[in-house]
Amino acid sequence: MLPRLPVYLLISLPVLLVQGSASSSASAPSPPPRTPPLLGDPTWALGLRLFQALRSDSSSANTLFSPLLVASSLGALCGGSAGTTASQLQDLLKTPSPTKAQAQTGELLSQALKSFTEANMTTFHLHTSSAVFSKQSARVSQGFVKDSQARFRLQHQPLGKGDAKADLKQLNSWAKAGLGGLEAAPLEAEIQAKAGALILANALRFKGLWEREFSGESTDLRTFLGTKYTKVMMMHRAGLYRQHEDMENMVQVLEVPLWGGKVSLVFLLPFHVENLARLEKLLTLEQLSKWMEETSVTSMAVSLPKANITSILSLQKQLAALGLTDAWDQKVADFSGVSDESKGKLHLQDVLHWASLELAAQAGEGETDRKEQNIEKPKLFYADHPFVIFVRDNTTGALLLMGALDHAQGEALHDEL
Numbered sequence: 001m002l003p004r005l006p007v008y009l010l011i012s013l014p015v016l017l018v019q020g021s022a023s024s025s026a027s028a029p030s031p032p033p034r035t036p037p038l039l040g041d042p043t044w045a046l047g048l049r050l051f052q053a054l055r056s057d058s059s060s061a062n063t064l065f066s067p068l069l070v071a072s073s074l075g076a077l078c079g080g081s082a083g084t085t086a087s088q089l090q091d092l093l094k095t096p097s098p099t100k101a102q103a104q105t106g107e108l109l110s111q112a113l114k115s116f117t118e119a120n121m122t123t124f125h126l127h128t129s130s131a132v133f134s135k136q137s138a139r140v141s142q143g144f145v146k147d148s149q150a151r152f153r154l155q156h157q158p159l160g161k162g163d164a165k166a167d168l169k170q171l172n173s174w175a176k177a178g179l180g181g182l183e184a185a186p187l188e189a190e191i192q193a194k195a196g197a198l199i200l201a202n203a204l205r206f207k208g209l210w211e212r213e214f215s216g217e218s219t220d221l222r223t224f225l226g227t228k229y230t231k232v233m234m235m236h237r238a239g240l241y242r243q244h245e246d247m248e249n250m251v252q253v254l255e256v257p258l259w260g261g262k263v264s265l266v267f268l269l270p271f272h273v274e275n276l277a278r279l280e281k282l283l284t285l286e287q288l289s290k291w292m293e294e295t296s297v298t299s300m301a302v303s304l305p306k307a308n309i310t311s312i313l314s315l316q317k318q319l320a321a322l323g324l325t326d327a328w329d330q331k332v333a334d335f336s337g338v339s340d341e342s343k344g345k346l347h348l349q350d351v352l353h354w355a356s357l358e359l360a361a362q363a364g365e366g367e368t369d370r371k372e373q374n375i376e377k378p379k380l381f382y383a384d385h386p387f388v389i390f391v392r393d394n395t396t397g398a399l400l401l402m403g404a405l406d407h408a409q410g411e412a413l414h415d416e417l
């Protein structure tokens with residue numbers, strides 16, 4: 001392991017793609033409109049709490065999940081439950097400052113899911129699947145199946161009659177298909193599904209298409225100063241982006257829109273090379289809202305690693321820690337809306353999540369304003385060390401993905417300094 005050298009010793013300035021004087025510089029950028037506040041949104045509230053719970057396990061490296069998918073699948077399950085099982089599910093979807101009645105949470109999630117999937121292929125490449133698996137359960141109500149599919153894209157899948165190994169194989173091959181054939185590492189957890197077990201599963205693979213391409217000529221091989229030092233391709237682009245530097249907390253916030261402006265990637269990058277523990281302690285909804293509000297359009301030279309963030313998670317432990325306790329217990333779980341023969345049998349076994357996000361250079365295709373922007377004296381955003389990333393839908397405000405890149409895959413760097 002290399003000593004942690006100050007960052008300025010390890011990087012030299014990137015080559016910037018600045019085509020200033022050549023283009024007529026008339027087009028003044030209009031600052032993008034304000035996005036709905038985070039505080040009233042269940043995807044942000046649940047996403048942040050889950051993120052903290054996942055990251056409190058210090059062995060976690062490269063975390064990624066979709067708060068929107070988790071929230072909407074739990075929302076669907078909530079529709080099939082009653083009693084304290086239902087109220088605990090509702091509590092998970094509560095927001096600190098509800099702008100709408102809690103009863104409308106389902107509607108909010110359903111619309112966000114729809115808005116998100118409609119942007120497939122123009123704004124991003126998306127593969128996604130959600131399912132509730134059931135093991136030898138009593139007849140599952142057709143009303144529940146129809147409603148969860150129509151509103152939350154949650155399909156019902158019976159698990160086969162085989163043993164735990166066969167179940168695991170079925171889940172893994174379902175996930176691979178859901179990820180559009182991605183060769184992800186399989187889930188290795190023990191799944192001991194008893195009769196009546198329900199397993200919620202989400203799979204999502206995402207590759208954003210930028211509003212402006214990170215040009216191939218301006219990529220180069222650099223060192224990513226993650227938990228291990230690796231060689232990665234860095235992509236560079238200069239442009240006008242919303243940015244904020246929090247001097248006190250030493251965090252840089254950057255928003256980069258995807259094609260069409262409907263969805264943005266938001267990066268939180270510590271000023272210096274460090275692991276993300278300090279930054280993660282700062283992450284509250286209030287702090288995030290504040291950061292987002294304080295961003296302003298700035299001339300930026302942005303450098304991002306070409307990288308994949310991939311995560312395979314069981315969220316059972318974390319959801320239990322956040323207050324979902326009854327659903328797992330065969331004796332007390334009440335999923336009477338899923339099946340009317342459920343008493344003493346139907347229970348939630350696990351909540352599984354496969355997610356992958358690719359950072360690549362590509363922009364979207366078609367009509368858009370491709371005029372080069374006139375960038376003078378840009379500020380640097382140089383993401384060669386761990387950062388936190390969000391993907392949010394600007395029309396609904398929903399949080400599509402939340403994650404952290406602690407380590408970028410690449411050739412290990414030997415001691416050559």
Ligand SMILES: *[C@@H]1O[C@H](CO)[C@@H](O)[C@H](O)[C@H]1NC(C)=O
Pocket residue numbers: 117120121125126127128
């Ligand atoms: C997005 O479009 C691609 C290509 O048509 C397709 O394979 C994929 O299933 C679509 N994703 C969703 C979520 O509809």
Ligand SMILES: *[C@@H]1O[C@H](CO)[C@@H](O)[C@H](O)[C@H]1NC(C)=O
Pocket residue numbers: 182306307308358409
């Ligand atoms: C990310 O994953 C995709 C799909 O497997 C692959 O094509 C791409 O090369 C990967 N990128 C990096 C930088 O490893």
Ligand SMILES: CC(=O)N[C@H]1CO[C@H](CO)[C@@H](O)[C@@H]1O
Pocket residue numbers: 032033034035257260261262263394395
């Ligand atoms: C912040 C931002 O880019 N806003 C966009 C959100 O989406 C609408 C509808 O596509 C656009 O008109 C906004 O410009």
